[in-house]
Amino acid sequence: DDDRPALVFWNEQGRQRELSYSELNAQVGKVAAALSGEGVETGNRVAGFLPNLPEAVIAMLATTSLGAIWSSCSPDFGANGVLDRFGQIQPKVLFCADGYRYAGKQIDSLARAREVRERIPEIKRVVVIPYLREQPAIEGIRDALLWNSWLTPPRTAQRTRLEACQRFEFDHPLYIMYSSGTTGLPKCMVHGAGGTLLQHLKELVLHTDLRREDRIFYFTTCGWMMWNWLVSSLAVGATVVLYDGAPLFPATVLWDMAEEEGITVFGTSAKYLALSEKEGIEPARSHDLSRLRAILSTGSPLANHSYDYVYQKIKRDVHLASISGGTDIISCFALGNPTAPVWRGELQTRGLGMSVDVFDAEGQSIRDREGELVCTRPFPSMPVRFWGDPDGSKYRGAYFEHYSGVWRHGDWARLTPHDGLVILGRSDATLNPGGVRIGTAEIYRQVEQLPEVVESLVVGQEWEADTRVVLFVRLRDGIALTDDLVARIRQRIRDYASPHHVPRKVIQVVDIPRTISGKITELAVRDLIHGRPVANVDALANPAALDQFRNLPELRT
Numbered sequence: 001d002d003d004r005p006a007l008v009f010w011n012e013q014g015r016q017r018e019l020s021y022s023e024l025n026a027q028v029g030k031v032a033a034a035l036s037g038e039g040v041e042t043g044n045r046v047a048g049f050l051p052n053l054p055e056a057v058i059a060m061l062a063t064t065s066l067g068a069i070w071s072s073c074s075p076d077f078g079a080n081g082v083l084d085r086f087g088q089i090q091p092k093v094l095f096c097a098d099g100y101r102y103a104g105k106q107i108d109s110l111a112r113a114r115e116v117r118e119r120i121p122e123i124k125r126v127v128v129i130p131y132l133r134e135q136p137a138i139e140g141i142r143d144a145l146l147w148n149s150w151l152t153p154p155r156t157a158q159r160t161r162l163e164a165c166q167r168f169e170f171d172h173p174l175y176i177m178y179s180s181g182t183t184g185l186p187k188c189m190v191h192g193a194g195g196t197l198l199q200h201l202k203e204l205v206l207h208t209d210l211r212r213e214d215r216i217f218y219f220t221t222c223g224w225m226m227w228n229w230l231v232s233s234l235a236v237g238a239t240v241v242l243y244d245g246a247p248l249f250p251a252t253v254l255w256d257m258a259e260e261e262g263i264t265v266f267g268t269s270a271k272y273l274a275l276s277e278k279e280g281i282e283p284a285r286s287h288d289l290s291r292l293r294a295i296l297s298t299g300s301p302l303a304n305h306s307y308d309y310v311y312q313k314i315k316r317d318v319h320l321a322s323i324s325g326g327t328d329i330i331s332c333f334a335l336g337n338p339t340a341p342v343w344r345g346e347l348q349t350r351g352l353g354m355s356v357d358v359f360d361a362e363g364q365s366i367r368d369r370e371g372e373l374v375c376t377r378p379f380p381s382m383p384v385r386f387w388g389d390p391d392g393s394k395y396r397g398a399y400f401e402h403y404s405g406v407w408r409h410g411d412w413a414r415l416t417p418h419d420g421l422v423i424l425g426r427s428d429a430t431l432n433p434g435g436v437r438i439g440t441a442e443i444y445r446q447v448e449q450l451p452e453v454v455e456s457l458v459v460g461q462e463w464e465a466d467t468r469v470v471l472f473v474r475l476r477d478g479i480a481l482t483d484d485l486v487a488r489i490r491q492r493i494r495d496y497a498s499p500h501h502v503p504r505k506v507i508q509v510v511d512i513p514r515t516i517s518g519k520i521t522e523l524a525v526r527d528l529i530h531g532r533p534v535a536n537v538d539a540l541a542n543p544a545a546l547d548q549f550r551n552l553p554e555l556r557t
Contacts, residue, residue, distance in 0.1 A: 012245035029162040031062035037155040042067035047091035051100040052244040071176040074223035078496040079115040090122035098136035103246040170194035188387035195380035199331040200232035209338040212237035218267030262291040269299035294319040299435015303465035334421040346420035373411040429522040459526040471503035481508035511545040
């Protein structure tokens with residue numbers, strides 16, 4: 001509660017705002033009072049359909065100070081993608097903005113917010129944050145108020161600061177996060193307050209060496225767990241730098257920001273570093289990064305050449321920490337060690353206090369061989385439960401069925417002679433394009449709405465140090481895959497899921513391989529297109545269907 005900067009906000013147009021800890025405290029207090037005025041209390045859900053604005057942080061802190069549960073989703077999701085998530089948790093209050101900016105374009109959010117409000121009757125209030133314009137037209141949204149109008153007395157009761165937060169048990173719900181699988185709606189993972197904050201502080205203070213005088217940035221949206229991780233830096237008293245927009249528009253905007261703000265910890269994705277290298281960006285020549293101490297990378301495995309790029313073209317004496325974890329654990333299984341060497345192509349260390357290992361198919365611990373990433377003992381940031389899973393069967397099925405009593409994470413990994421870790425990609429069918437983890441079910445639900453499509457199968461193809469989404473479609477008899485149909489498939493997915501879900505390749509096939517029990521077999525196709533042997537072919541009802549996926553010329557470009 002002092003005058004040191006807590007939040008600094010940038011977008012594609014440069015620096016926008018700064019809030020001190022004292023100002024943040026006052027804003028959170030007002031929003032907490034307004035939420036109480038709406039009847040929000042312990043256990044209620046509050047949702048944010050928001051760009052990465054300071055108001056998102058304020059609303060989250062106010063929500064959780066009351067013992068209510070915060071859940072957020074980035075504004076690039078279509079209405080159905082938002083409803084698949086928030087429709088399950090039935091929030092009492094919805095925060096949204098009038099729109100957002102990306103790559104120089106202004107994208108409206110109000111039409112989707114209106115649809116979400118109409119289809120979730122439990123929402124009692126919609127709070128709209130003016131971002132693109134000072135007075136957005138909100139008359140068409142039921143129960144909507146603009147942010148400043150909502151924060152006027154008597155609702156805020158002239159609250160000038162955050163009063164003492166209520167105290168709850170260690171596992172009291174803090175966040176609801178989402179992770180999609182191959183079938184059904186996204187899983188709603190409930191994360192507890194004590195375990196989440198304890199884990200984040202361990203990773204920020206010990207693994208990242210974050211201090212109060214630091215300025216930390218991570219390129220993220222409000223729909224990715226790295227946003228929650230970044231915001232926990234406020235518990236250290238550091239300055240959190242927020243950015244909303246495209247990371248390369250203009251090309252050096254993030255490095256301009258890093259120089260001007262004196263960022264000491266710069267977080268990004270493997271894809272961003274690879275694209276920066278392709279663009280010929282050389283911050284070591286063009287920017288003063290003298291305060292920069294650490295670069296963090298996550299989302300997908302960091303390629304060997306990206307290690308070289310960081311040390312040759314960004315900064316020679318920086319701590320490069322490739323980190324890996326996930327939404328399921330709202331933290332990391334492997335990450336940096338500021339006191340140890342960085343080895344090219346490796347994550348430095350397994351998380352402190354985490355019993356992380358690599359297992360073979362028989363459940364035996366292995367080293368310097370590829371296997372399943374597992375955690376053999378409980379850890380603080382495990383979800384406390386899944387929402388809508390009263391007997392815990394979905395929770396156990398998601399993590400503990402493969403190896404009894406052992407958390408199987410779904411990553412393919414290898415422990416190195418340096419006791420580091422190499423992450424090789426997903427071992428399950430979940431997609432990970434550009435570091436955004438998405439489930440195939442969300443794509444199937446949209447593609448198969450098109451009358452021409454009988455069924456489909458989607459996989460991730462490892463391509464240029466990233467993963468690209470490849471969609472195979474079986475069409476009705478007599479119909480061929482035209483450019484127009486491909487465009488309509490992509491547009492449907494973009495509009496009703498998100499831009500991240502849009503396939504880079506759409507390919508027509510005559511049959512989709514299935515197991516004897518009738519399930520499509522994504523993993524067999526994924527292994528085949530990567531030239532890996534296909535396991536359990538005998539379990540397929542139509543193994544001949546695999547032949548059409550061999551040596552496809554469309555997958556070589």
